[in-house]
Amino acid sequence: MTKRLQPLARHHGIFFLILRRLRAPLILLITIMAISVLGLTLAPGTGENGQARYLSFFHALYFMSYTATTIGFGEIPYAFSDQQRLWVVFCIYMSVIGWTYTLGTLFALLSDRSLQQAIATQRFVRAVRRLREPFYLVCGYGETGRLICNALDRMRLRSVVVEIDETKVGEIELRSFAADVPALCADASSPEVLRYAGLGHPHCTGVIALTDQDATNLAIAIATRLMAPKLPALCRAEHRETAANMASFGTRHIINPFERFSETLAIALHAPAASQLLGWLTGLPGTTVERHRSPPRGPWIVCGHGRFGHWMVDAMDAESLPVTVIDRSEPPDGSHLWVQGDGTSAEALLKAGVQQATGIVAGTGSDIDNLSIxxxxxxxxxxLFVILRQNHEANQVLFDTFESDITVVPSEIIAHECLAILATPLLVPFLRDIRGHDETWCAAQLERLTQRLGWAVPEVWSERVNLRRSPALYHRLMRGETITLDKVLRSTADLGARLDCEVLYLDRDDDDHLLMPPLDTALRPGDELLLAGRPRARDAFALNIAYEHTLEYLLSGEDLPGGWIWRRLSRRGARPSKPQLP
Incomplete structure (x- = not known):
């Protein structure tokens, strides 16, 4: 009951804030009205026989009500005397002063930033309370948050945004999202703000902390762990200390974009085909992945030894590659060759051996310096194989002009990781199993999948064989029927054609997991499938396993009557006729 009363208390706070700011003008208006009415009842009027006549309080109040508000003027219930007219003139000027003061205060109140923020917060709270479908709480609407919200919208998932920058919040209204995205301009590190944004809401399915401040992301992770311990939290952390602190609080998913890319680079150096397969499966929906040459083995140069440079050097050390570092700072004690200077100059690059190197990493915090390097x-x-770090999306045109082998965009790396976790949790063990296979197997799978589906990033989703998601298939399997993957992956338009999708992973309750299962694999109740394909194939596959009419047509080729009436008529028409009596 306490949680339900909190938004109401916020509403009352706004109401009393307005009353408090208008207290003096309202008191002035009431005082002017009271004095005017009292004086009008005391001022003598002229009667029919020359006797003094006085207005009642009702007539005086009625007269002052439409006169003081400038609605009109009329002497009622009879013509006024000169004393009454003199008093009315005084009251008119007093009411003008009172209304001018009140309206001025009201306009100043309406333009007050704190009141506007309070009203916007109340409107936001109401919008979140009305949500009746699953949504994700996105904290931070920078470059990464924008990618996440766009991808969630394409995946038909709702999102709620908390962003401290008012300009970025205004951009949300300009975006053409399929569904409204409630947004609040506030500090996401505040537990109260998180509660207003839906943390603890019955339909909140996860929290994504994407701000550019590790301290804020840590506060969000702690608040989520304490206020909603069952919700998954995906938190960005660019410092190892912050990541360790988040892990100590039980944060399930901690994403460091530089660490993720160092792992990707290590895989690309060790198994290029596996790297391209992972990049194709975890790319942003709607984009196209191009086949690129793999990072060569040999001497490398790393320009910039900050957070990103540290991870790059560690990845190359893991592959036993010789590395030369170019940085403006003093060389630390270590086994790496160090050139103190600026990588934008040819002198420093030549001193680092750029003519004999096989690859270079331009990984400073400046986009202009990276392009110059x-x-x-x-x-x-x-x-030279060039890995180029892009820090800001606004410089995309410049990076598109220069044809680097790999462009590292931290916002896209985080978005890829978040979508892989949020959209299909089954994708995480699948990717882990892929990393354990050799290069030949990964190359064969990449060739097979891209030949069928192309190089456009496929839609990856999961389906479970249960009563809720696939009732038709579930009932048949529970009756003991044997149905293979090949049967349910057929197209109803052409039974000889397969849907434009592939089963990547099959997870079973008895810990029997199949990677790239063959088409003759028999399905079981409770199986969970990870699929990749086109959006139309996803809808068609959902129909195949959910509706008895569609599944029967795939299995037997018989087109059953579609409605209850037609099924009854078809059964009646199929009954054998009774023999005729002689």
Whole structure:
């Protein structure tokens, strides 16, 4: 009951805030009205026989009500005397002063930032309370948050946004989302703000902390752990200390974009086909992945030894590759070659051995410096493999102009990781199993999948064989029928054609997991399938396993009557006729 009363208390707070700010003007208006009415009842009027006549309180109040509000003027219930007219003139000027003061205060109140924020918060709270479908709480609407919200919208999932920058909150209204996205301009590190945003809401299915401040993301992780311990929290952390602190509070998913890319680079150096397969499956929906050359093995140069540079050096050390670091800071004690200077100059690059190197990482915190490093290095060594770090989305045009081998965009890395976790939790063990396979197997699977589905990033989803998601298939399996993957992956338009999707992973309750299961695999009740394919194939597959009419047509080729009446008529028509008596 306490939680239900809190938004109401907020509403009352706004109401009393307005009354408190208008207290003096309202008191002034009431005083002017009281004095005017009292004086009008005391002022003598002229009667028919020259006797004094006085207005009653009702007539005086009625007269002052429409006169003081400038609605009109008329002497009622009879013509006024000169004393009454003199008093009315005084009252008119007093009411003008009172109304001017009141309206001025009211306009100043309406333009007050605190009141506007309070009203916006109340409107936001009401919008969140009305949500009756699953939604994700996204904290931070920067470049990463924008990608996440767009992807969730394409996946038909709702989102609620908390962003401290008012300009970014205004951008949400300009976006053409399929469903409204409630947004609040506030500090997401406040537990009260998180509660207003839906933390604890029965339909909130997860929290995504994507701000550019590790301290804020840590506060969100702690608040989620304490206020909604069952909700999954995906938190961005660019410092190892912050990640360790989040892990100590039981945060399930901690995403460091630089660490993720270092893992991707290590896989690309060790198994290029596995890296391209992972990139194709975890890309942003709606984009196209192009086949690129794999990072070569040999001497490398890392420009910039910050957080990103540290992870790059660690990844190359894991593959036993020689690394030379170019940085403006003093060289630390270590086994790496160190050139103190600026990687944008040819002198520093030549000193680091750019002409003999096989690859270079331009990983400073400045996009302009990174582009300058890449251009200068390519001029000195045209065959150099270039990994280019992009810090800001606004510079996308410049990075598109320069043809780097790999462009590292931290916001996209985080978005890929979040979508892989949120959209299909089954994708996480699948990706883990892929990393354990050799290069030949990954190359064969990549070739097979891209030949069927193309290089556009497929839609990845999961389906479970249960009564809620696939009633038709579930009932048949429970009756003991044997149904293979090949049967349910057929198209109803052409039984000889397969849907544009592939089963990547099959998870069973008895811990029997199948990676890339063959088409003759028999399904069981409770199986969970991970699929990749086109959106139309997803809808068609859902129909195949959910509706008895569609599934019967796939299994037997018989088109059953569609409605209850037609089924009854078809059964009656199928009954054998009675023999005729002689």
């Amino acid at each position: 890449a251009v200068t290095a390519r001029e000195l060594n045209p065959g």
